[in-house]
Amino acid sequence: MKIHTVFIALGSNIGDRMKALNEASDLMPPDIIPVSFSKVYETPPWGYEDQSPFLNQVIKAQTHLSPSELLKRLKEIERELGRQPIFRYGPRLIDLDILFYDEMEYKSEDLSIPHPEIANRAFVLVPLMEIAPNYIHPVTHKKIVELAAQTETEGIIEYRGKNE
Numbered sequence: 497m498k499i500h501t502v503f504i505a506l507g508s509n510i511g512d513r514m515k516a517l518n519e520a521s522d523l524m525p526p527d528i529i530p531v532s533f534s535k536v537y538e539t540p541p542w543g544y545e546d547q548s549p550f551l552n553q554v555i556k557a558q559t560h561l562s563p564s565e566l567l568k569r570l571k572e573i574e575r576e577l578g579r580q581p582i583f584r585y586g587p588r589l590i591d592l593d594i595l596f597y598d599e600m601e602y603k604s605e606d607l608s609i610p611h612p613e614i615a616n617r618a619f620v621l622v623p624l625m626e627i628a629p630n631y632i633h634p635v636t637h638k639k640i641v642e643l644a645a646q647t648e649t650e651g652i653i654e655y656r657g658k659n660e
Contacts, residue, residue: 497560502528503595503628504570505611505620506553509541510589513551514657516577520590521555523573528566532556534623536655542619547587551655554595554623563602563609566594595620599634610635618647 508516514536521530534554541547559566570592577590595611602609614620615636621644624631629641636643 499558499560500598502557502559502566502597503624503631504528504555504557505591505593505595505623506555507550507591507593507619508589509548509550510587514655516590517551517553519577520573520592523576524555524557524569527561527569528557528559530555530557532627534626537619537623537652538655539619539622540651542617550619552619552623554620554627556627563594563597563600563607564604566597567607570594593620595624596631596634599632601634615643616647618644618649618652621647622649622652 506517506520510516517536521533524530532555536551536553539550539552541550561569574590574592579589579591582588593611594607594609595614597609600609610633611620614624614633621640625640625644629639631640632638633640633643
């Protein structure tokens with residue numbers, strides 16, 4: 497059984513945001529084994545701005561699952577935690593996105609790897625840069641640190657664990 501290295505973005509802006517991130521990572525094993533965690537960052541909403549700030553984190557993990565199986569498992573975790581379908585970029589209890597899967601480029605009807613918006617999303621690049629600054633994006637061929645330097649990071653701050 498081949499083991500793959502994946503990077504997964506976690507985000508939450510409803511309820512106890514920190515609890516949602518922690519519970520999501522706790523539900524990943526045995527199929528997804530986190531090996532490193534970025535710090536948690538509080539970030540302004542992206543896409544639809546009339547909503548609460550998000551907490552965002554990136555996890556580097558190992559998995560034996562295929563890309564489609566990994567997506568299915570992450571969606572199951574979102575449902576287990578109580579995520580309800582809302583409009584695109586709307587508020588969410590938990591959001592789990594596959595950023596990278598090995599150095600693979602993968603496209604299906606419901607999944608694109610690498611995640612197509614990585615280069616535009618500072619809320620993903622800032623935590624990703626912390627745990628994988630020299631990882632080379634398989635499409636742009638730029639290091640994460642280079643992509644992060646090209647994005648606007650205003651309003652992204654390390655989360656210090658305020659009570660929610």
